[in-house]
Amino acid sequence: xxxxxxxxxxxxxxxxxxxxxxxxxxxxxxxxxxxxxxxxxxxxxxxxxxxxxxxxxxxxxxxxxxxxxxxxxxxxxxxxxxxxxxxxxxxxxxxxxxxxxxxxxxxxxxxxxxxxxxxxxxxxxxxxxxxxxxxxxxxxxxxxxxxxxxxxxxxxxxxxxxxxxxxxxxxxxxxxxxxxxxxxxxxxxxxxxxxxxxxxxxxxxxxxxxxxxxxxxxxxxxxxxxxxxxxxxxxxxxxxxxxxxxxxxxxxxxxxxxxxxxxxxxxxxxxxxxxxxxxxxxxxxxxxx
Ligand code: SF4
Numbered sequence: 001x002x003x004x005x006x007x008x009x010x011x012x013x014x015x016x017x018x019x020x021x022x023x024x025x026x027x028x029x030x031x032x033x034x035x036x037x038x039x040x041x042x043x044x045x046x047x048x049x050x051x052x053x054x055x056x057x058x059x060x061x062x063x064x065x066x067x068x069x070x071x072x073x074x075x076x077x078x079x080x081x082x083x084x085x086x087x088x089x090x091x092x093x094x095x096x097x098x099x100x101x102x103x104x105x106x107x108x109x110x111x112x113x114x115x116x117x118x119x120x121x122x123x124x125x126x127x128x129x130x131x132x133x134x135x136x137x138x139x140x141x142x143x144x145x146x147x148x149x150x151x152x153x154x155x156x157x158x159x160x161x162x163x164x165x166x167x168x169x170x171x172x173x174x175x176x177x178x179x180x181x182x183x184x185x186x187x188x189x190x191x192x193x194x195x196x197x198x199x200x201x202x203x204x205x206x207x208x209x210x211x212x213x214x215x216x217x218x219x220x221x222x223x224x225x226x227x228x229x230x231x232x233x234x235x236x237x238x239x240x241x242x243x244x245x246x247x248x249x250x251x252x253x254x255x256x257x258x259x260x261x262x263x264x265x266x267x268x269x270x271x272x273x274x275x276x277x278x279x280x281x282x283x284x285x286x287x288x289x
Contacts, residue, residue: 074133
């Protein structure tokens with residue numbers, strides 16, 4: 001793959017992601033506004049939708065917190081891919097611009113580029129396809145800071161999982177800028193559960209879970225979470241979440257890991273598929289590049 005092509009695609013991906021929300025998210029916000037019974041909640045959703053419109057018209061970021069950047073890469077991966085993604089992030093930080101959020105965890109030193117040790121975070125799924133697919137998920141701190149992991153006992157079962165998801169969202173209150181999308185990772189090891197919870201956020205809101213049992217659980221959890229009354233921006237109302245996304249993996253017979261990763265209403269994501277002949281197709285998730 002040509003390094004310049006990948007770098008260019010990464011800049012475009014970040015521009016698309018931070019200046020315009022995916023259509024499924026905008027539709028879900030509009031539907032929420034239409035069915036809200038609380039006047040305050042309706043006005044919050046209207047402000048959010050006006051903000052999204054203005055960002056699109058002016059081609060500026062939807063939120064001042066343009067996040068830190070998680071990339072999912074599938075296809076023929078070599079060392080140059082990482083280099084191109086990192087240079088694309090540095091260029092995007094200057095050109096769009098993005099807020100330079102990446103700092104050293106202890107000294108708080110800021111390189112000013114969003115590129116440093118560990119960031120952007122890149123997760124690879126090598127395949128023998130001839131195209132490279134890159135998805136970016138910018139994560140703002142307000143929602144990322146509410147991430148939670150529980151190592152439940154197997155006997156806690158599905159009721160324990162539901163309780164943990166509900167407790168996490170209630171404890172987060174207005175801090176993750178609701179209405180949120182709730183990513184849930186169930187099973188695996190502790191690190192895999194956390195990773196699955198975040199990656200589950202890539203599935204568009206209009207695409208049901210392929211597993212009917214999990215699809216039903218997502219619906220049930222979303223309904224329960226919307227009864228908490230937290231509401232848009234935590235000011236009360238019927239819309240605390242826009243949806244719940246669950247991913248699962250097998251786990252140790254003595255374990256039941258569960259992780260929750262919240263995504264704020266600024267649920268940004270974008271995908272590019274880069275072909276060897278230089279064509280690039282852009283979409284808003286790995287499900288529609
Ligand atoms: S949580 Fe999301 S909407 Fe809230 S400030 Fe951060 S990026 Fe913006």
